[in-house]
Amino acid sequence: MTIGLIVLIVLGLAAIGYFVGRRRAVTTAERDGAKLHSLPSYHGQSVALFVAVPALFLLGAWLFLQPVLIESSISGKIPESAVPEGGAKSLVMFDVRRIAGGLSQIVDLGEISENDLVDMRADVTDVRARLAQVGVALGSDVSPVVFEAAKQYRSIELTASFFRNLAVLLVALAFGAWALARIQPRLRARNISETFVAALLMGSSLVAILTTVGIVGSLLFESISFFKMYPAADFFLSTTWNPQFRGGSDLGFLPLLWGTLYVSFVALVLAVPLGLMIAIYLAEYAGSTLRSFAKPAIEVLAGIPTIVYGLFALITVGPFLRDWIAQPLGLGSSSSSVMTAGLVMGIMLIPFISSLSDDIINAVPQAMRDGSYGLGATKSETIKQVILPAALPGIVGAFLLAASRAIGETMIVVMGAGAAARLDLNPFEAMTTITVKIVSQLTGDTEFASPETLVAFALGLTLFVFTLCLNILALYIVRKYREQYE
Structure with missing residues (x-):
């Protein structure tokens, strides 16, 4: 049965x-x-x-x-x-x-x-x-x-x-x-039924908490097993990433951290100003007709699968940067680079920043705008001196949430940035990130109990702690500086 x-x-x-x-x-x-x-x-x-x-x-x-x-x-x-x-x-x-x-x-x-x-x-x-x-x-x-x-x-x-x-x-x-x-x-049959419903609702509310505990627990136990086999000092301080499944591996974390931060930085440099300017225009300048069309059209970008962005980076953006910028300037000859992955990831992050910032700007009371106009301020002066300062905590929170999204991205980096773990300042060189190496270390017919496989859990735990700190920082900023308007 x-x-x-x-x-x-x-x-x-x-x-x-x-x-x-x-x-x-x-x-x-x-x-x-x-x-x-x-x-x-x-x-x-x-x-x-x-x-x-x-x-x-x-x-x-x-x-x-x-x-x-x-x-x-x-x-x-x-x-x-x-x-x-x-x-x-x-x-x-x-x-x-x-x-x-x-x-x-x-x-x-x-x-x-x-x-x-x-x-x-x-x-x-x-x-x-x-x-x-x-x-x-x-x-x-x-x-x-x-x-x-x-x-x-x-x-x-x-x-x-x-x-x-x-x-x-x-x-x-x-x-x-x-x-x-x-x-x-x-x-009292009604009490029995209602008690069960209350327990069901409580259990549903605990799902997210228990899931987080399970994720942290699985990462923590396997990471402890890894650090019993491989020195923690070599993992966090070494600048060489060279896993050899036959022994003699160098599993330095720093090159992967550098690639992750570098790609995320390029993405945010593109997405933050564009997303914020889009939000300001839609909230303060665009008419209702244009806004009703433009905002859903921009938010469509958030629904595109990341593998499609990866193909766009591999086929279009990478060759363009290589042929028109990197090779003529002598900066590189590979279509896989930090700049390729960063630009495409930045395009993906634009709707996250623009949509959140637009909602935050619209939450600023109209009375503050009217008061600024009544004092003789222009629209641009009102935006710079009244609206943006009032909405700044929420906007900063949106930026940090977008940064967490960028740090955890995988497919765009796999297809756009390559798989080379290196410490380099040249944005037109191939590099890799933590998430890419987590995937590569857990695939294939390798022994699960080896340090080269368990290192994926140490990488995952480190990445989890890093993104968790960003999210906590975003919540702290939003709650500390948030203004309540009537």
Whole structure:
């Protein structure tokens, strides 16, 4: 029985419980000649909640714990002799899971019976061709130990799934019967339903917080593992980035930080003045007709996928800068450069700054404008001496949020700036950023426990702390200097 089917069964039982509970509440009230504390619908909802919530909670907990327990059990049975030299047991378990998934598919297709797997009568030679038919290719170096572990994995998983489904259904029926037995006219069913809704709203509000905690926790634990293998002083102070997955790596953070800040600086130099001037024009000079057309047209830029910006940088902006500026001036011969990525990223950031700044400028009360005009100030003087100072905290906050967006960009840098980690002032040379190297270090068939892979988590944690500080600074400025107008 699949997960989707068991969920549908539980929901069906909850629906049945709703109607049965509603009917029982009405019948009980008529029999006892008493008035219900809550509407019949609340009694039905209480039964439905007791049927669905404990059962689905048990299902979720089981799905979370089952793979962990099975892998722990199977991993303990794999001898060290089955682990390839220089490899890790986690790689062996990956093969076990992959083969077990293929065995599940061929059993579902009827290619082999479940008894053959349980009784261990199927060997690699018999099953190799059938696994290939469902997209699971076994290499010639797959050991019998790994294959036997995969069959045990499949067998334990099947048994655990059977007991999981049985337990979920029993819990749903048991709690449903208990909820039906509790129905009486004095039962505060409305309070039960409203309490559940309040808990649901509270849980929804905690999702963002728990997600942040999970992200920080995953980055922190893996970063600690990295710094146990690689000195923190060399990571933060070295000026060389040269990962060698065969050993002898130099994993200096400074070249990546320099590339990140350099590209972001070029982007902000373009986006900040243009975005602010666009916001001032739309808010103070443009008519309603032009504003209703221009603002949505500019905000369309924010909806363009970053891969499209990357292609624009690779095909159009990069060759133009190389052929018309870099080569004639002798500054470089590559179409991938800091300037290429920075300019395209700046175009992407313009709608962020212009839209936020426009809303902030429009929030300045009209009375301040009228007072300035009444004192004889011109429109430009009013903008410079009244409106911009009043809106400055919000505008600075918009700039810092745009900076955080620029620091975290990946695709434009990959396709526009290249992948060279270097410390250089020439904006027409190829460089790279932290986000690009996070992607490159986590892709490929490399051992996860190596410093060259775990360094991605240290880079991610550093980038997270950096952008978090920018966001906190933006919120501090906005809250400290924000003016409240009536």
